[in-house]
Amino acid sequence: MAVYTDVSDEALEAFLSDYAIGNLVAFRGIAEGVENSNFQLRTTQGDFILTLYEKRVNAQELPWFLGLMQHLAGQGVSCPQPVASKAGQTLGTLAGRPAAITTFLPGVWPRKIRQEHCRPLGQALARLHEAGRSYTPIRPNALGPDAWQPLLDSCRAGADAVHPGLLAELDEAFTHILPHWPGQGTNAVLPHGQIHADLFPDNVFFLQKSVSGLIDFYFACTDFLAYDIAICLNAWCFEGDGSFNVTFGRQLLQGYESVRPLSAEERQALPVLARGASMRFLLTRLYDWINTPADALVTPKDPLDYLKRLRFHLATETVDGYGF
Amino acid sequence: MAVYTDVSDEALEAFLSDYAIGNLVAFRGIAEGVENSNFQLRTTQGDFILTLYEKRVNAQELPWFLGLMQHLAGQGVSCPQPVASKAGQTLGTLAGRPAAITTFLPGVWPRKIRQEHCRPLGQALARLHEAGRSYTPIRPNALGPDAWQPLLDSCRAGADAVHPGLLAELDEAFTHILPHWPGQGTNAVLPHGQIHADLFPDNVFFLQKSVSGLIDFYFACTDFLAYDIAICLNAWCFEGDGSFNVTFGRQLLQGYESVRPLSAEERQALPVLARGASMRFLLTRLYDWINTPADALVTPKDPLDYLKRLRFHLATETVDGYGF
Structure with missing residues (x-):
């Protein structure tokens, strides 16, 4: 609650x-x-x-x-x-x-994600990014790549009890994400600006099939705009069994690009951004899972939902693998 | 939640x-x-x-x-x-x-009970009783005296772990309540009707120092009207340390009687009804305390708050002891 x-x-x-x-x-x-x-x-x-x-x-x-x-x-x-x-x-x-x-914002957040939600979501996200361009104060992403290794380290003692082999799997996954992260070393720097960074379904209100409001900006930060898309792909476009819903993903991206088309570099970076996004939520959920007292008011979310997503993204080399 | x-x-x-x-x-x-x-x-x-x-x-x-x-x-x-x-x-x-x-009802329930709440509360309770007279279907009180012994029996194994000696104290308390319960044996039958039976502060909305709404009727039943007063005395008129607030109690009773004066029999029965009311909430809280899983959404309420109230009522022989 x-x-x-x-x-x-x-x-x-x-x-x-x-x-x-x-x-x-x-x-x-x-x-x-x-x-x-x-x-x-x-x-x-x-x-x-x-x-x-x-x-x-x-x-x-x-x-x-x-x-x-x-x-x-x-x-x-x-x-x-x-x-x-x-x-x-x-x-x-x-x-x-x-x-x-x-x-107060009108609207109802979707308990069950349907295809019809994904295009308006993409449009709303792109409009948010466009509107944020003129807000100049910077807030670094406190849960960006630099935070992941310390987060995993703080979970070292408990990770394998949550899922056998998890620690080694995440250590290995880092090698497929961190060296390829945009703007690091020889990689291109992507367009950045203010991102929501937590645009899960319960933060998006709909009314009459349109987005009526976006809420809960307390993870917002200044980061790659395309990283926000990667977060939404993770949060909106996977089925309960962990499989990727290509149609949802396409609708989301098409909606986004109808407002703000992606550059070739951004499209190319989507797989690694999606890996990073799944890693970020996996790690914070893992941390909460291990560290939440049994009598807490809030039940922690299962980190393994995000392990399935991470595995999918690791197996997807290029943006074509998403069907875009 | x-x-x-x-x-x-x-x-x-x-x-x-x-x-x-x-x-x-x-x-x-x-x-x-x-x-x-x-x-x-x-x-x-x-x-x-x-x-x-x-x-x-x-x-x-x-x-x-x-x-x-x-x-x-x-x-x-x-x-x-x-x-x-x-x-x-x-x-x-x-x-x-x-x-x-x-x-939807307007109003705010009082997080901290003040004297000014108690008179309007008593009036609202009496009006509820008057309005309920013409509702003829009967619902027996499923948490009345007949339910207490089985409830305590179901807590026998765990009661003393909650508070040492609790089981013996409650067994003894029964002997000061059940034989004296109104309408049993030689005792007078009190006016009865529809009672709320759970009129705690979070079920009473106030607006501009008046009661603007009563909610949560899902413990309502057909029982002695004065028993509802006894429940409110327990729920509204004790301090955090377990001491009885005479002023609050007086305001509550005066407010009630400004709408519906009590009979001599009802006044006389108030101490035993108050004992019974504290026993009822003590027992259901004790049951929940023992039987609520650690990962439940709702944190159980401390049954010992009601042990303090029960002890006070047991030590109070007549209605004069309440300062009425």
């Missing part, structure tokens, strides 16, 4: 008095989400989301995230727009946590 | 097509609640709550609960009102579960 911190009604009233958004009408915790505590907030002026940032978010980075959302919303991207207080601040403190109020 | 069952968007659309409440606009899981899965549902016609009834609710009893809510709402009680489908049904099936749509 996504309410780690509860908020007393007195503290909430005091917090809201700093904003010019009317009087409190309703306040319910939202079950979705993993990292932060989210509440649906209704006032006499409308609906909002109240987010309390929990310990896995670095409070010093919050202005970057809120600034990005503000910027994207200003460019026409349907994403949560931070609401400024009477004093002009988008970041406050509530129940001892950094807290922000953002606009 | 309170989403045990997720609902695919296709299934949701199909379910909603049976209702004349407009088109889907938003759909979010609600973090509050323990027994069922609840979602906040927005359509082009407004806001609703969608509830999926999970296994702890007996599906055959749902028409009684929904009928009670319908009846109470018709009598002016602000409670979730079941929304009928185009076919006139208030109960449907979704994701393999019985499911119902009810109206």
Whole structure:
């Protein structure tokens, strides 16, 4: 669930008095989400989301995230727009946590991914990238390739208990990813900019077969734009049994390129980016799997879903292997 | 959290097509609640709550609960009102579960109980009792005195590990409750009717210092009206350290009696009813504490909070001991 911190009604009233958004009408915790505590907030002026940032978010980075959302919303991207207080601040403190109020977005995230979702998703992702170009502050990707070896090292003791031979398999996989990573050594540098970096189905709202909103920008960072596509290929285009859905992938890519065509270098880099993306989610899930206490509120996700994806990407040498 | 069952968007659309409440606009899981899965549902016609009834609710009893809510709402009680489908049904099936749509209630439940909550709470409880008089179907209290001995028996093996000596203390406590229970043997029969039976703070919404809604009627039953007061005394009028807050109790009772004055027999019975109420919640919490798997979504509540209350009630011979 996504309410780690509860908020007393007195503290909430005091917090809201700093904003010019009317009087409190309703306040319910939202079950979705993993990292932060989210509440649906209704006032006499409308609906909002109240987010309390929990310990896995670095409070010093919050202005970057809120600034990005503000910027994207200003460019026409349907994403949560931070609401400024009477004093002009988008970041406050509530129940001892950094807290922000953002606009409420309509829509429903797809519990079951269908083909019809993938083209609009690709379009929305490309529009996000275009809109992010004019947001100049940089946030390096804290979960990029440099983070993977330390992450795996921290899982060394427990990895093989999760899956026999996993450690050796991942060590070997690194040799097929890291030396080939774009912009390293002799490789071409790809177009980069602001990426969402976590655009899983529960972060994409649909309404009437169109994307109505993108949420949860707290992994967003400055990285290769095509890496965001690689993340979406992993998150949206695999079946429950781990097989790649070529049709979904094609729709995603066609949707993306209808807004922002990829360069030849970006297409060529997709397989290694896809390997890297599966490695990134495999490693963080593996870390959580090993380190989550049994009584935690959030059930960790199975890292092995991403091992199947990684194996597929390792076996796919060129972009043709994806059927693009 | 309170989403045990997720609902695919296709299934949701199909379910909603049976209702004349407009088109889907938003759909979010609600973090509050323990027994069922609840979602906040927005359509082009407004806001609703969608509830999926999970296994702890007996599906055959749902028409009684929904009928009670319908009846109470018709009598002016602000409670979730079941929304009928185009076919006139208030109960449907979704994701393999019985499911119902009810109206959305404004308000915020009090995370910290203050004196100002207790009088309106008492008034709302008495109004609920008055409104329930004309709802004639009977539902016996499945967690009444007859259920306590079997519940304790099912905890015999684990009780003393939760608290040393607990089993003997509860066995002894029974002798101070069961023989004195109203309507048993020579005791007077108290006024009875429809009671909420679970009116904890998270089931009572407030807005501008008034009660704006009562929710979660799935423990409601036909029992002594004063037993509902005893449950509220336990749920609302004790401090975190287990001491009774006389002022809160007085406000609650005065609020109640401003709508429905208690008879002398009811006042006299309050201490034993309060003992019974603390026993009931102690036993179900003890059962859950012993039987909840470590990886469950819901963290069980500490049964010992109710041991402190039980001890207080056992030491309080007459209603004067409560300061009423």
